[in-house]
Amino acid sequence: xxxxxxxLVLLAAVALAALAAPAAAQDKAKQPVFSTGTDVVNVxxxxxxxxxxxxxxxxxxxFVVQEDGRPQVVQVFARAVEPGHNDTLALDLxxxxxxxxxxxxxxxxxxxxxVRFLESIPRARDLITIxxxxxxxxxxxxxxxxxxxxxxxxxxxxxxxxxxxxxxxVYLARVQDANGRKVLVLFTDGEDSRSAIxxxxxxxxxxSSAVTIYPIGIMGGFPSGSTRLLQSRAFLQQIxxxxxxxxxxxxxxxxxxxxxxxxxxxxSAQYVIGFVSDNPRQxxxxxxxxxxxxxxxxxxRHRTGYFAPVPVASR
Numbered sequence: 001x002x003x004x005x006x007x008l009v010l011l012a013a014v015a016l017a018a019l020a021a022p023a024a025a026q027d028k029a030k031q032p033v034f035s036t037g038t039d040v041v042n043v044x045x046x047x048x049x050x051x052x053x054x055x056x057x058x059x060x061x062x063f064v065v066q067e068d069g070r071p072q073v074v075q076v077f078a079r080a081v082e083p084g085h086n087d088t089l090a091l092d093l094x095x096x097x098x099x100x101x102x103x104x105x106x107x108x109x110x111x112x113x114x115v116r117f118l119e120s121i122p123r124a125r126d127l128i129t130i131x132x133x134x135x136x137x138x139x140x141x142x143x144x145x146x147x148x149x150x151x152x153x154x155x156x157x158x159x160x161x162x163x164x165x166x167x168x169x170v171y172l173a174r175v176q177d178a179n180g181r182k183v184l185v186l187f188t189d190g191e192d193s194r195s196a197i198x199x200x201x202x203x204x205x206x207x208s209s210a211v212t213i214y215p216i217g218i219m220g221g222f223p224s225g226s227t228r229l230l231q232s233r234a235f236l237q238q239i240x241x242x243x244x245x246x247x248x249x250x251x252x253x254x255x256x257x258x259x260x261x262x263x264x265x266x267x268s269a270q271y272v273i274g275f276v277s278d279n280p281r282q283x284x285x286x287x288x289x290x291x292x293x294x295x296x297x298x299x300x301r302h303r304t305g306y307f308a309p310v311p312v313a314s315r
Contacts, residue, residue, distance in 0.1 A: 040275070040276055041275055041306060044181050044210065044302065045244060045291055046244070046300070047293060047298050049298055054269040055269070055295075056269040060273075062294045063271075063294075065289070067287050067288070069288075069290075073276075076088060077271070077272075078271065080268050080271070087180060089181060089272060090181065092128075093183050094129075094171045094175065095114060095117070095118070095127065095128070096184065097110060097132070097153065097156075098189065098218075099133050099159070099160075100160055100162035100164075100193075102162060106189070106221050113250065113253075115154060116257070116260060117263075118153075120264060121264065126140065130167050132162070132163055132166070133160035134161035134162070136167050162193045162194060163192070165195035165198070168186070169205055172209045175211065181267075182210055183211070183212050183214065183267065186214070186236075189218055190215070190217055206242055207306070212244050212303070213239050214248070215247050216250065216259065233249070244302040244304075246266075277308075284308055285307065285308050287306055287308055289302065289304065
């Protein structure tokens, strides 16, 4: 499914420009083609009890799914704690590391955070890494050559403006067609100073995607209580909330172990449920999602909704 509400030309320009096409060639570059997807709307979610403990033993008939307030019939159900469901539960992981000027003071912590996370993650089907400042450098890795990525992270130098929004948009475009779970771990202070895509269009793209975002906010470079700090934290919290992820803000390297364990625990306890919407209109409008469970005292976290498809002629 394309990104309704986000001009494809803009998203194409972001992806192409960020990944190094010369300026003269950008005008001639082809607009990326996004598949229309299927009729099934898949939702990745996490369930916790009142004490914050993960609940991983729920059954399909215990979930109640609503789209714009109307009940939907769950037709796809998979639990990460169970084997099988390879396509539904397959994990595609994105790692975005901010190396811009504003991160220089905290770059060592950010590098350590990224390395320790890579050493902890489960085997992923696909691992995309993006290092970004005013330029964006994208690479694909797998579990077999992960050591090369660790060495690259440990030696990277910081500097330059920050194309944070563009980096996120590039990642979203790269995983748009993938099935399964898509998880983005973002190491940044949350500031942007040099992106082609605006905040509004980026948020539209995020709402259109099925990516769960876990920002790890490296915020120590801001004065305490400053407007910059509050705005950056608010942005990172917003994208976590939209996608059903969670924001973490480590102060020192001692905080990292617990953060990684929380993310890993969530990945191992997630559910994926899917339904075919009872609304056949291809109007490109945002549809709100709500998932509840029939057990008392449980809280479900998931993306807030999705955009309906649009007719082929209007894409």
